[in-house]
Amino acid sequence: MSQAADRTLILLEHVARASGPMGLLEIAGRTGLDKTTCSRLLGLLVARGWLVRDTETKKYSVGPTLVGISMSASLPDQVRLHFFPLLHELREASGETVSLQRRFGTLRVCVAGLESQHSLRRSLPIGSSMPLSAGPSGKAILAFADTETTAAAFAGLEEARHQTVHDHLGQIRRTGYLSTDGDRTPGVGAIAAPLFDRGGVYGSLTLAGPSSRFDAAARQAMLPMLLRAARDLTVLLGGDTGRYDGWTAANPPNQL
Known part of the structure; x- marks a missing residue:
């Protein structure tokens, strides 16, 4: 060396x-x-x-790179064994980038995933972090976070964004997912669902790609598979799956 x-x-x-x-x-x-x-x-x-x-x-x-690698390495063996086949299935079905985001305080950190095989795709920097209030990946976590975390997340927002984020969180609690165009990054369409472990909300599962290709209809078509995968991972994590039964059975309004 x-x-x-x-x-x-x-x-x-x-x-x-x-x-x-x-x-x-x-x-x-x-x-x-x-x-x-x-x-x-x-x-x-x-x-x-x-x-x-x-x-x-x-x-x-x-920093986020070290946190992301350490959090990825600490994934339970059972989750690691079954996670990548689920990721591969989601990527092949959607053609887009799929990622596991894990909560770290008031941030969400990308700890694993697979990039789309299209030349134009959403990049996947393992270890990247963003506030929970930014983008569907973070909001899918924030919707089920404790009161202290939620207050801290809103405290860091511009006042003009409070209502939008508040509405998004309510929507996620009702339907189990959030689908957006350019919510955090212009030109990127994404859809995310929460994951739970024994302690509560664990992270989120996200599909993302260029809005021109991964539009509202494409995201809606992937929703049933995304929710099933999120439920399967929650089972492996030892979390409560009761919410998914309701979300899957319901016919959520088309807010896309």
Whole structure:
């Protein structure tokens, strides 16, 4: 291993194992690296998403890439065994990108998935994170989150968006899914359903692609399969599947 790679890993290990965010001087002191080298390597880790740097405190902490990989690795074996066949089935049926998003505080993190095989497709960066209030993937989780998490999510929103997000959450609770065009990213159509484990909402299962191809009708056609897959994963996670029985049996209004 090169000296630069070894130093980079040392930095990453120190920040990842720390009890809280660390400043540059503290990291340099603990690792024995000079400030200039330390700053350069930390910048590289931030650029790759392994670490994040708070713009106010200037301190470093674990980033979405590291969180995503660790959360993916911690998937229960039973889920891992059955998840990828379900992903493959959804991707082949829809032709679009399918992903598992897992809750991490007030964020959702992409921990696994399969990209569409079309040349024009929704990309799938494992480890990417977004607020729960952004896009159908996050809202499918937020709709069943605890009061504290919901309040924190709304506190970070522009006031003009409060009603839209509120309406989306109510819709998800009633129907079990959210289907949108350009909700977070212009030109992207997506549909997401929640997943549950023994503790409550676990994450979400999402299909996404270009709106020109994965339009309202295409998303609606995939809804029954998406809900079945979400229910199957919830069974594996040990969650309550009662909601899915109602959602599947109902004829939800066409809000697409």
